[in-house]
Amino acid sequence: MIRVVVVDDEALVRSGFALILNAAEDIEVVAAVPGGQALAAVAAGAPDLVLLDVRMPDVDGLTLLGQLRSLPEPPVVAMLTTFDSDEYIAQALRRGACGYLLKDTDPDDLAPLVRSLVRGAVVLAPKIVPAVVDGYLRHHHDPGPDTERAAGLSERERTVLLLLAQGLSNIEIGRQLHLSTGTVKDHVSALLAKLVVTNRVQAALWAQRAGLLDEDTAP
Template identity: 55%
Template structure:
């Protein structure tokens, strides 16, 4: 969704041509929540600035759905001040509007699978501007996790999806989902992205054995 109809149409045409992606709505901020309540998409792209209602207001309402969709924020460099609020409100990714069209479907698939996606420009801004708790506090919070939860958190910090984490740690998706929920609760954060930032602040790294498996090529058929 975007404040300019031409940009919305461009995204719709670009994504609608991808075989495994279906665009179910392309509307402005005023009609967004009604359209999304009706169509119940798995993934939503929200612009920060939209006529009628801005993307942050829409995001806040979407997070109140019984089953909230995955939400990625489309942003520009002059909207950096909104990133912190979107992060706290549950956004799973931040993409700049000039993202390479060939890369966009790949990024959206990663988001839909439970991963975290940050455009490089946004990640630099995010890490540089968001006020985060100190590293000592981050380490303290992580110390309250179980060893398995620490492994899952380390993989979250790489952007791995629940499916990838389950494969790497030999866990079912349901078990991974339970671990992720426990991690968010114990770290007192609202999203996987916030949890990953805590891990980054604490200097959490993958165990070497897990890291080597993460670097192996994926099996065909996924």
């Protein structure tokens, strides 16, 4: 079972997400709580994934994200928002969020998105992708370090990075490259270390910034 904690200040949103996700046979919402109860709920429920509201009156979502990512065994965290132009997007991704979903996500899409997040895929609501890329590029003008690091990537590392940037999970990358999931996981971990980034979203944005997505290096 995929264990999920939903953190949102609105009881209606919490109950709605819990109802939709609990209808899936392989997903269990172990807690649906406001921000002030999030850390206790995560400690008690040991979730695989936390769906975390960005804006809450009782606690700052970004601060809570940092606390969750600092745990010894941190869960995957995806941010929830009502706005497709949220100014917190870049900050959340830099602090380790692995996804950014809108609260009006189609209910039929929610369970598949949760599965993708837990498998290691990058999940961004389509409406916010331009804001993510534009915001990241706007605040990172110096291409020097990226160009240098890009030149140091092996052909295999570039291929894995491009597939990762397309949103593929480790399992899906393994299928395309005929590698085991464990081998792909090792490649991704090595990539994150080499690129000096903390998660797959940042790696995907790094690839965009370095211009790799414009190159014809697909396998």
